[in-house]
Amino acid sequence: MHYFEYKNGELYAEDVKVQDLVKEYDTPLYIYSARTFKRHFTAFDSAFKELKHLTCYSVKANSNLCILKLLGQMGAGMDIVSGGELFRVLKAGIDPQKIVYSGVGKREHEIEEALMADILMFNIESEDELKKINEVAQRMNTTARISIRINPDVDPKTHPYISTGLKKNKFGLVEDIALQAYKLAKDLPHIQPIGLDCHIGSQLTSIDPFLDALDKILEFKDKLSDLDIEIKYLDLGGGLGITYDQENPPHPSEFGQALQQKLANQDLTLILEPGRVIAGNAGILVTRVLYNKKTPTKNFIIVDAAMNDLIRPSLYKSYHKIAPVVQKNKTNKIVVDVVGPICESGDFLAQERELPEMQSGELLAIFSAGAYGFTMSSQYNSRPRAAEILVDGDKITLARRREIYMDLIQLEDNCI
Numbered sequence: 001m002h003y004f005e006y007k008n009g010e011l012y013a014e015d016v017k018v019q020d021l022v023k024e025y026d027t028p029l030y031i032y033s034a035r036t037f038k039r040h041f042t043a044f045d046s047a048f049k050e051l052k053h054l055t056c057y058s059v060k061a062n063s064n065l066c067i068l069k070l071l072g073q074m075g076a077g078m079d080i081v082s083g084g085e086l087f088r089v090l091k092a093g094i095d096p097q098k099i100v101y102s103g104v105g106k107r108e109h110e111i112e113e114a115l116m117a118d119i120l121m122f123n124i125e126s127e128d129e130l131k132k133i134n135e136v137a138q139r140m141n142t143t144a145r146i147s148i149r150i151n152p153d154v155d156p157k158t159h160p161y162i163s164t165g166l167k168k169n170k171f172g173l174v175e176d177i178a179l180q181a182y183k184l185a186k187d188l189p190h191i192q193p194i195g196l197d198c199h200i201g202s203q204l205t206s207i208d209p210f211l212d213a214l215d216k217i218l219e220f221k222d223k224l225s226d227l228d229i230e231i232k233y234l235d236l237g238g239g240l241g242i243t244y245d246q247e248n249p250p251h252p253s254e255f256g257q258a259l260q261q262k263l264a265n266q267d268l269t270l271i272l273e274p275g276r277v278i279a280g281n282a283g284i285l286v287t288r289v290l291y292n293k294k295t296p297t298k299n300f301i302i303v304d305a306a307m308n309d310l311i312r313p314s315l316y317k318s319y320h321k322i323a324p325v326v327q328k329n330k331t332n333k334i335v336v337d338v339v340g341p342i343c344e345s346g347d348f349l350a351q352e353r354e355l356p357e358m359q360s361g362e363l364l365a366i367f368s369a370g371a372y373g374f375t376m377s378s379q380y381n382s383r384p385r386a387a388e389i390l391v392d393g394d395k396i397t398l399a400r401r402r403e404i405y406m407d408l409i410q411l412e413d414n415c416i
């Protein structure tokens with residue numbers, strides 16, 4: 001569910017005409033719906049209301065400060081993966097005791113910053129990292145609370161680039177190695193193991209892999225209690241999928257009920273790290289048609305958004321629904337590739353897609369662009385990044401101004 005809807009043939013973001021936003025802010029333009037973010041967060045968070053839990057939104061999905069603040073005000077915690085994300089969530093006023101820090105490559109200064117902020121816990125991905133965090137905590141005369149990320153070796157049946165819980169992935173530790181790591185954690189004086197963590201992948205459209213992982217983790221937890229390691233937090237990561245096209249992912253409430261059955265008798269605080277399911281369908285990317293081009297084999301619509309704005313189609317061959325901002329009833333439909341201006345054949349937003357014939361200057365909306373859209377954008381081909389707008393009812397906030405040419409070179413002072 002989202003609040004990007006057509007009224008009288010025209011696309012609205014909540015109560016605001018998308019065309020009006022484009023008149024003011026130009027294209028390519030990211031538009032987010034606050035009401036959708038709130039709805040998704042509430043649906044997700046309330047699915048676990050019978051369990052002690054903390055919903056830590058995965059910041060990398062969409063890290064705009066306005067979004068972080070909005071979710072923070074609703075009580076969200078945050079799952080971060082870098083010092084930069086820590087900086088953002090602290091700026092957004094998030095309670096450090098609701099922050100968990102994931103990722104395989106935490107740098108020393110990032111660890112220091114997180115200890116300084118006194119975050120809830122680090123999700124550890126290797127013994128080397130554990131030793132490094134102990135060393136930094138010792139130097140700072142403090143203790144780091146940690147979970148160790150287990151790699152449960154379950155197949156999430158999603159795109160290979162976004163499956164993370166298979167043995168061959170770089171993430172987490174397989175059980176016997178994780179057990180060694182917990183023993184080490186228990187002995188290290190500046191480390192306090194309090195949790196167990198896993199995250200098996202993204203865009204999962206079935207609950208079964210989550211439940212398989214959970215079974216393995218609960219078994220593992222018993223092994224830890226034999227070692228007198230008391231686990232208070234169980235972090236199941238993120239990964240719940242959304243509908244981009246025909247997918248039919250489980251509703252969060254279904255997920256919540258399934259977990260509740262397995263966790264009802266456990267004295268644990270459940271941590272969840274949803275990203276895509278909160279942000280994905282809460283944003284669109286609006287682009288303008290530049291040219292039509294016919295070749296002997298294909299029809300192309302060339303638009304002013306490109307892979308630097310939204311890389312998911314190029315990177316994962318992801319499907320994003322694309323539709324005219326102003327609906328067209330009588331025009332012919334043609335099969336087209338929607339491509340951007342970037343000098344790469346991989347620069348496409350859709351391939352072999354049936355769309356109404358579009359004229360230069362007309363607008364297209366690319367749906368489900370709220371997660372892993374702007375956050376994965378770049379300036380490739382020296383294209384200033386798009387602006388981001390947050391709509392709440394009829395209230396419009398420029399959440400990030402469009403970059404200008406000076407933004408492209410402003411850090412190259414030494415060369416000007």
Ligand SMILES: *Cc1c(COP(=O)(O)O)cnc(C)c1O
Pocket residue numbers: 058060061079102103199201202203237238239240273274275276277371
């Ligand atoms: C990316 C990521 C998430 C969020 O994944 P979604 O599929 O967006 O829900 C959660 N936890 C970790 C550790 C991640 O890397």
